[in-house]
Amino acid sequence: MLFTLGLSAQSIKSPNGNFNLTFELKDGVPVYQLSMGGEPIVKESKLGLELKDTPSLLGGFTIENTEESTFDETWQPVWGEVKDIRNHYNELAVTLNQKETARKMIIRFRVFDDGLGFRYEFPEQDNLIYFVIKEERTQFAMTGDHTAYWIPGDFDTQEYEYNTSKMSEIRALMAGAMRGNASTTTFSDTGVQTSLLLKTDNGTFINLHEAALIEYSCMHLELDDENMIFESYLTPDAVGNKGYMQAPRVTPWRTVIASKNAGDILMSHITLNLNEPCAYDDTSWIKPVKYVGVWWEMITGKSDWAYTSLPAVQLGKTDFSETTPSGRHGATTENVKRYIDFAAEHGFDAVLVEGWNEGWEDWIGKSKDYVFDFLTPYPDFDVDEVREYAKAKGVKMMMHHETSGAVRNYERHMDKAYQFMVDNGYNSVKSGYVGNIIPRGEHHYGQWLVNHYQYAVEKAAEYKIMVNAHEAVRPTGLSRTYPNLIANESARGTEYEAFVGTKAEHTTILPFTRLIGGPMDYTPGIFQTDISKINPDRDTFVHTTLARQLALYVTMYSPLQMAADLPEHYEQHMDAFQFIKDVAIDWDDTKVLEAEPGDFITYARKAKGTENWFVGRTNDEIGRTSKIKFDFLDADKKYIATIYSDAKDAHYETNPQAYEIKKVIVTSKSKLSQYCAPGGGYAISIMEVKDKSELKGLKRL
Ligand code: NOJ
Numbered sequence: 001m002l003f004t005l006g007l008s009a010q011s012i013k014s015p016n017g018n019f020n021l022t023f024e025l026k027d028g029v030p031v032y033q034l035s036m037g038g039e040p041i042v043k044e045s046k047l048g049l050e051l052k053d054t055p056s057l058l059g060g061f062t063i064e065n066t067e068e069s070t071f072d073e074t075w076q077p078v079w080g081e082v083k084d085i086r087n088h089y090n091e092l093a094v095t096l097n098q099k100e101t102a103r104k105m106i107i108r109f110r111v112f113d114d115g116l117g118f119r120y121e122f123p124e125q126d127n128l129i130y131f132v133i134k135e136e137r138t139q140f141a142m143t144g145d146h147t148a149y150w151i152p153g154d155f156d157t158q159e160y161e162y163n164t165s166k167m168s169e170i171r172a173l174m175a176g177a178m179r180g181n182a183s184t185t186t187f188s189d190t191g192v193q194t195s196l197l198l199k200t201d202n203g204t205f206i207n208l209h210e211a212a213l214i215e216y217s218c219m220h221l222e223l224d225d226e227n228m229i230f231e232s233y234l235t236p237d238a239v240g241n242k243g244y245m246q247a248p249r250v251t252p253w254r255t256v257i258a259s260k261n262a263g264d265i266l267m268s269h270i271t272l273n274l275n276e277p278c279a280y281d282d283t284s285w286i287k288p289v290k291y292v293g294v295w296w297e298m299i300t301g302k303s304d305w306a307y308t309s310l311p312a313v314q315l316g317k318t319d320f321s322e323t324t325p326s327g328r329h330g331a332t333t334e335n336v337k338r339y340i341d342f343a344a345e346h347g348f349d350a351v352l353v354e355g356w357n358e359g360w361e362d363w364i365g366k367s368k369d370y371v372f373d374f375l376t377p378y379p380d381f382d383v384d385e386v387r388e389y390a391k392a393k394g395v396k397m398m399m400h401h402e403t404s405g406a407v408r409n410y411e412r413h414m415d416k417a418y419q420f421m422v423d424n425g426y427n428s429v430k431s432g433y434v435g436n437i438i439p440r441g442e443h444h445y446g447q448w449l450v451n452h453y454q455y456a457v458e459k460a461a462e463y464k465i466m467v468n469a470h471e472a473v474r475p476t477g478l479s480r481t482y483p484n485l486i487a488n489e490s491a492r493g494t495e496y497e498a499f500v501g502t503k504a505e506h507t508t509i510l511p512f513t514r515l516i517g518g519p520m521d522y523t524p525g526i527f528q529t530d531i532s533k534i535n536p537d538r539d540t541f542v543h544t545t546l547a548r549q550l551a552l553y554v555t556m557y558s559p560l561q562m563a564a565d566l567p568e569h570y571e572q573h574m575d576a577f578q579f580i581k582d583v584a585i586d587w588d589d590t591k592v593l594e595a596e597p598g599d600f601i602t603y604a605r606k607a608k609g610t611e612n613w614f615v616g617r618t619n620d621e622i623g624r625t626s627k628i629k630f631d632f633l634d635a636d637k638k639y640i641a642t643i644y645s646d647a648k649d650a651h652y653e654t655n656p657q658a659y660e661i662k663k664v665i666v667t668s669k670s671k672l673s674q675y676c677a678p679g680g681g682y683a684i685s686i687m688e689v690k691d692k693s694e695l696k697g698l699k700r701l
């Protein structure tokens, strides 16, 4: 296919010439197109915004000025998948003039060797100061009916399973794809969420997402399935508006990452690069965290968050010391101490405790403003005792702030709540936004909430607190600027396996979609996959083998990793648990060894500051053989590899706990052909040999 270029067309290439971006005005309407190695990726697509009560910024433009520049820097993230990140692009900034209204808008394009980012900018000017967005009208016109890996567009939840279908099939599949959640607001039969992965018939992968979502509402995509055009669909506020702006202001970046090679999508740094450099001078307090917690026992229904079985409580009025406990409360001092002991014994950094504070009797589905104060413990959770015990054992406590969607209430209490954390030795918080938002009518992904999540992260930094927000808007690379945002949930995590189950392929898609924006608190490490063994009232199971749970520490990149299962389950498999103890959570280098979305992913990562590597492979529901080379290793070194794999008869449904562990010598010349069971995978720790005596009795791979 040939592009038709008008005379006024401007075009720039990526630094290596692979991508070509063209911009022009067609009858005053801004349009762009993108190609990769001559192959069209985005066909001619319109740009602009529809405004409320004022003329839109959709057409009537002339080009006032264009500026081209180039940028090349290498920067070091505070934590990450690699040590050095190169940010290298060519930029085209087009200043548009809407003569009739005497208003200006800049569209800034950055073309990288792996794709494109662009945004709208509203410079300071007399005729455009305050304005309200009715809808952003950014198009991504696809070249055909690609395969899409999608979840329904929803203003309040991303906790869906992925659907893999042709774009043209989305409409017919949508009703079946929408499922219940504590808060859900779908909007269209062809509405999908970003980050969206597509695969063309000739095998090109395309990812559409956004970067640096600040003071703006989160973008969904709505498909015009006659013309195969995705168009932006912003999350509205309570009265239906989509964004309140004041110039000078910029929008988030819209991103298009593309490659013939699936692994390049996973390794793209476009999303981080389009964010601003770190906003903090001192980042010494931000550290990756491996943690355990009083959590899975509530998720599986073995114990409760609430202290009583009262149908309702009132903070400050209900005297919990006078109420009868249900006997099912998980967050008791004694139980927490057991987890602290376990964390200390096995080298974990922190212990999360949920359900420690008053109010859980009312936490879900009540639309109640004052559910929690984030300060007052239940009578059986002794804050002082826990603080001193954890301190003596060298373990940090991880705070839990469930807001129950009552966001205004959380903001009211935030300073005190963070100060309480500092006073009691908690340096990280898991926050949560379950249920419909208060102020009522606001959505989880609207501008008001986006501003709140940002406020919570920046305010936490004042207290040197790291944040892991659940049910918050999906990440857009903001952790480059605010690295104390160490993870988010914002997708369907392991918890759903205990509720209803999730297809085995889920973790072969998430890295291509949700993780493009940033790390996920996926909470892996479930060894007892049969939930009925923990709670006889449930018949759910985790769609995985035990070996694959180990692999997830490598394949689901995050500087925050939980060993989510109960200590007693780890105690039954100490040999396999060793991998969770050993695996790094911060990396100097990362390689994708094998990848096909929906089928499998194999990563190798080099642990920060060491010569040790870790490999992880996650498989879908089909048994497959993985073939990898160890050529990522240093050719002059020898290593001992411990391979944790599925046994031959392992199967995620019938025989999940069948695993094998073997130790072998590997070098950069080694190769491995490894069977992965249905729902399986494998994990390998590769430790540099420092003393020859370590090799005794071991065979070469
Ligand atoms: C949902 C979170 O994802 C989960 O991890 C947490 O335990 C519950 N909310 C309670 O806050």
Ligand code: CA
Binding pocket: 159, 470, 471, 489
């Ligand atoms: Ca959740």
